[in-house]
Amino acid sequence: MAVHKFTIKDNKVSEEPVESKPKKRFLVKKAEAPITVNQPVKKPNFLRRIVEYFVGAWRELRQVRWPNRRQTWELTFAVILFSLLLGGTIFGLDAIFTWLFTKLII
Secondary structure: OOEEEEEEEOOEEEEEEEOOOOOOOOOOOOOOOOOOOOOOOOOOOHHHHHHHHHHHHHHHHHHOOOOOHHHHHHHHHHHHHHHHHHHHHHHHHHHHHHHHHHHHHO
C-alpha cells in the first residue's frame, strides 16, 4: 500500500508519493528448554530459604533513610496535631447533628 502526501497550494491539490519506512523487527529471545516430566524441580532446602530471607531483609533495612531526632519530633507533633484537629472536627459535627436531630425529632 503506497503512502501519499497531499499539499494544497494556490487552491490546487498536489499529490506526492512518500517512501514508506522499513518496518522495525522485534528481537525475540530464544525459548528456554521446556521442563520435561522426568526432570525433578530443584528447590532450595528450608533452612537456606530462611537464611536468604533474613539476609534480604537486612539488606533492605540498610537502605532505609532513618529520620534524625529533630525530624522524628516534628513528624510526631504533626501526627498529634492532625489527630486533635480531626477528632475536634468529628466531635463538633457529632454535637451539631445531635442537637439538630433532638430539635427536629423530639
